[in-house]
Each structure stands twice: as C-alpha cells, then as structure tokens.
Amino acid sequence: MTAEASRTKFKSYLATHGFRVTNQRLAILDVAVSQKEHFTAEQLLEYARRVDDSVSRATVYRTLPLMTGSQILREIDIGSGEKYYLLNPGDNVQVAQVVCVDCDKIFEISAPFMEWYSSTVSSKLGLRPVSHRLQVSAQCISFHDTGRCPHRSPK
Amino acid sequence: MTAEASRTKFKSYLATHGFRVTNQRLAILDVAVSQKEHFTAEQLLEYARRVDDSVSRATVYRTLPLMTGSQILREIDIGSGEKYYLLNPGDNVQVAQVVCVDCDKIFEISAPFMEWYSSTVSSKLGLRPVSHRLQVSAQCISFHDTGRCPHRSPK
DNA sequence: CTGCCTGCAAACTCTTTGCACGAAT
DNA sequence: ATTCGTGCAAAGAGTTTGCAGGCAG
Numbered sequence: 097m098t099a100e101a102s103r104t105k106f107k108s109y110l111a112t113h114g115f116r117v118t119n120q121r122l123a124i125l126d127v128a129v130s131q132k133e134h135f136t137a138e139q140l141l142e143y144a145r146r147v148d149d150s151v152s153r154a155t156v157y158r159t160l161p162l163m164t165g166s167q168i169l170r171e172i173d174i175g176s177g178e179k180y181y182l183l184n185p186g187d188n189v190q191v192a193q194v195v196c197v198d199c200d201k202i203f204e205i206s207a208p209f210m211e212w213y214s215s216t217v218s219s220k221l222g223l224r225p226v227s228h229r230l231q232v233s234a235q236c237i238s239f240h241d242t243g244r245c246p247h248r249s250p251k
Numbered sequence: 252m253t254a255e256a257s258r259t260k261f262k263s264y265l266a267t268h269g270f271r272v273t274n275q276r277l278a279i280l281d282v283a284v285s286q287k288e289h290f291t292a293e294q295l296l297e298y299a300r301r302v303d304d305s306v307s308r309a310t311v312y313r314t315l316p317l318m319t320g321s322q323i324l325r326e327i328d329i330g331s332g333e334k335y336y337l338l339n340p341g342d343n344v345q346v347a348q349v350v351c352v353d354c355d356k357i358f359e360i361s362a363p364f365m366e367w368y369s370s371t372v373s374s375k376l377g378l379r380p381v382s383h384r385l386q387v388s389a390q391c392i393s394f395h396d397t398g399r400c401p402h403r404s405p406k
Numbered sequence: 407c408t409g410c411c412t413g414c415a416a417a418c419t420c421t422t423t424g425c426a427c428g429a430a431t
Numbered sequence: 432a433t434t435c436g437t438g439c440a441a442a443g444a445g446t447t448t449g450c451a452g453g454c455a456g
Contacts, residue, residue, distance in 0.1 A: 103285075114410090115410085115411095116410060116411065116454085116455050116456070117455075117456095118410095118411065118412080118454080118455070119454095120411080120412070123413090136445095137445080137446080138445085141423095143408095150412085150413080151413095152412070152413045152414075153413090153446090154412075154414075154415095154446095154447080154448085155411080155412065155413075155444095157303055157343070157446060157447070158411085158447090159388045164419090170283070170421095173330040175328040175330070175384070177444065177445065178444080178445060178446090179445085179446095180430065192368075194372055194376060194378060194380075196378065197381060203376055203378075205372065205375070205376070207368070209364060209368070213347075213362070213364070213387075214387060217349055217356065217387050217389060218389075221358055221360070221389070222359070222391070222392050223348060223349060223351065223358075223389035223390065223391060223392065224390045224391075224392050225349075225350060225387050225389045226388050226389055226390055227387075227388045228385070228386060228387040229382060229384070229385070229386045229387075229388075230383070230384070230385045230386075231384045231385075232368075232369060232372050232380050232383045232384075233380070233381050233382045233383065233384075234372060234373070234376070234378035234379055234380045234381055235378065235381055236377070236378060236379075237377050237378065237379055243371065258437060270436090271429085271430050271431070271435060271436065271437095272430075272431095272436095273429075273430070273435095273437080274429095275436080275437070276436090291420095292420080292421080293420085297411065305437085305438080306438095307437070307438045307439075308421090308438090308439095309422080309423085309437075309438065309439080310436080310438075310442095312421060312422070313422090313437090332420065332427095332446095333419080333421095334420085334421095341415060362450085364437065367446095389422095389440085
C-alpha cells in the first residue's frame with residue numbers, strides 16, 4: 097500500500113467512526129506513512145514534532161490505536177519493553193519477525209505456513225484464531241565469529 | 252520433568268554457580284515446581300508467602316531468572332504487560348501458545364515445524380536462531396456463538 | 407455552540423535497583 | 432569473618448489518564 101493510499105484510508109476511517117480530523121492527527125499520519133522501517137512511539141513523536149511542534153506524547157499514544165485500528169499500521173511487540181510499528185503492506189501475507197539479539201534490528205520475513213497452522217489450532221482446540229505473532233531471536237553469524245554485528249549502526 | 256527432579260536440578264544449579272541456598276529461594280522453588288498452570292511473578296509471591304512470609308517481591312523477581320536460567324521454568328511473554336512462567340517439561344519440544352482473547356487462558360500446543368523454520372531463517376538471513384516465540388490469539392467459538400467463554404472462571 | 411481533542415503532568419503497572427542489615431558458607 | 436542475599440522503598444521505563452482549555456464540525 098502506498099503512503100498516499102494509507103493517508104486516504106486513515107482519513108476515511110476517521111470520518112466513518114466520527115473521529116475528528118485534527119492538525120495533530122494529520123501530522124502524525126504523514127510522518128507515520130513515510131517511514132520505511134520499524135519505529136517506536138517515541139520516534140514517531142520526535143518526527144511528528146518536526147512537522148507540527150504542538151504534537152504531544154499523549155496524542156501520539158492516542159493516535160496509534162487509531163492507525164492500527166484502521167489497518168494502516170501493524171503493531172509489533174518483540175518483548176523489549178517498547179512496541180514497534182510498521183506501515184502495513186496491505187496484502188494479508190503472513191509474516192514473522194527475526195530480531196537480532198546483537199543489534200535489535202528487526203527483519204520481516206514471510207511465514208506462509210501460519211495460515212495452515214491457524215486452521216490446525218482452530219480444529220484442535222475449538223478456537224477461532226484472530227491473530228498471531230511469530231518471532232525468532234537470532235544472532236548474527238558474523239557477530240558470533242568476529243564479535244561485531246554488521247547491522248549495528250556506528251555510534 | 253517431575254517436581255522432585257526440578258528441585259534437584261535447581262539446587263545443583265545453585266551449587267554449580269556458587270549461589271547460596273536460602274530459605275526464601277527454597278520456598279519460591281517449592282511453590283514454583285508445584286504449579287500445574289501458568290503463573291505470574293505476583294502469584295508466585297503470594298504462594299511463596301504462604302510457605303514463608305518473609306519472602307519479598309524483590310526476591311521473587313531476583314529468583315525467577317535463576318529458575319529460568321537453570322531451565323526448570325520457561326518464561327512466556329504474551330504481550331499483556333506481565334510475564335508468565337511455566338514449569339519446563341524437560342523435553343525440547345517446540346511449542347506455541349494459544350491465548351484466548353476472551354478469558355486470557357493460555358494453551359500450550361506443539362509446533363514441530365519451528366525447528367525446520369529456524370533453519371530456513373538461518374540460511375536465508377545468515378543469522379543463528381537462538382529462540383523463538385509463536386503465539387496465536389484466538390477467540391472461543393462458543394464465545395462467538397453464545398457470548399460466554401467456557402474457560403472463564405466464574406467471579 | 408457542543409463536545410470531542412488537546413497538552414500537561416500525574417498516575418499506573420510491572421520490574422529493577424540502592425541501601426543497610428542479616429544470614430549462608 | 433566474609434560476602435552474598437535479603438526486605439524495603441524508591442526509581443525506572445513505557446504507556447495511560449484526569450483535567451481544564453481549545454478547536455473541529
């Protein structure tokens with residue numbers, strides 16, 4: 097899904113649900129849909145303030161559920177304390193996250209078997225799967241060999 | 252793994268690493284290995300205090316890493332804020348958690364394909380998998396139909 | 407004009423940590 | 432006797448929320 101399509105989708109979500117279109121929400125929306133990588137609430141706040149310095153932390157936290165609810169963002173919890181967000185590609189491809197334990201970089205990879213697995217869960221437990229989360233923690237092979245992680249951005 | 256085997260394993264873990272055997276650690280150990288279901292740190296504190304009321308929250312939190320480190324407990328993070336713990340069965344079976352969105356009950360189910368998937372990750376990304384986490388959020392079919400979740404304990 | 411939305415700051419939840427005392431080795 | 436382990440309370444991190452004023456519809 098393009099940034100423009102995401103913007104449109106979010107605005108119609110607001111309209112449909114009777115939520116107001118405010119400058120703060122638009123600023124947050126704009127910087128969110130322009131992200132190419134995973135980002136945190138704190139980063140989103142920082143970026144949004146460059147566009148509109150009246151944006152507060154509270155509004156970012158109140159807007160994030162609207163963006164995940166409208167399906168333009170996916171929320172990713174890798175168990176590190178803070179949550180990550182990522183622009184939703186739009187297709188319903190099943191994905192998993194691989195998290196490098198050295199540098200915390202998150203890779204998104206496909207996990208097509210999850211569709212089959214969900215149906216297995218459904219039939220075995222009598223539960224209707226609504227979502228899933230597959231995360232692999234891994235170590236760079238080069239880190240293991242050389243003590244340096246190639247993904248780690250230099251400080 | 253039996254409760255008795257877990258107790259033995261933990262004590263030898265303490266000995267091997269030069270950690271002291273204290274009454275508090277033993278009390279926490281005993282209640283932990285007698286749990287049949289998932290439990291939280293707070294619950295563990297409550298149970299341990301029935302055995303030894305000198306046990307503090309801090310000691311529970313300091314003892315939990317010792318128990319996961321010695322492999323007698325597994326730590327499960329379902330992204331609900333608090334972490335859950337479960338007696339480690341001992342075999343190295345790959346498992347996933349299915350969490351009921353209605354009653355928060357956690358089901359442990361096998362996920363044998365994770366071994367294969369880890370190796371795929373390894374070869375595709377050049378990363379060495381160290382652990383993984385697979386969680387399916389699901390809704391009771393009966394809840395969907397009747398509005399009541401059969402697993403929810405009556406209040 | 408309503409009343410939803412906002413910024414601010416305080417509250418919250420779970421977990422970790424500094425400190426001085428107490429107990430295991 | 433040494434240390435390590437402990438309880439207590441405060442600190443921490445990330446997120447949520449109560450409030451009084453502001454702006455969208």
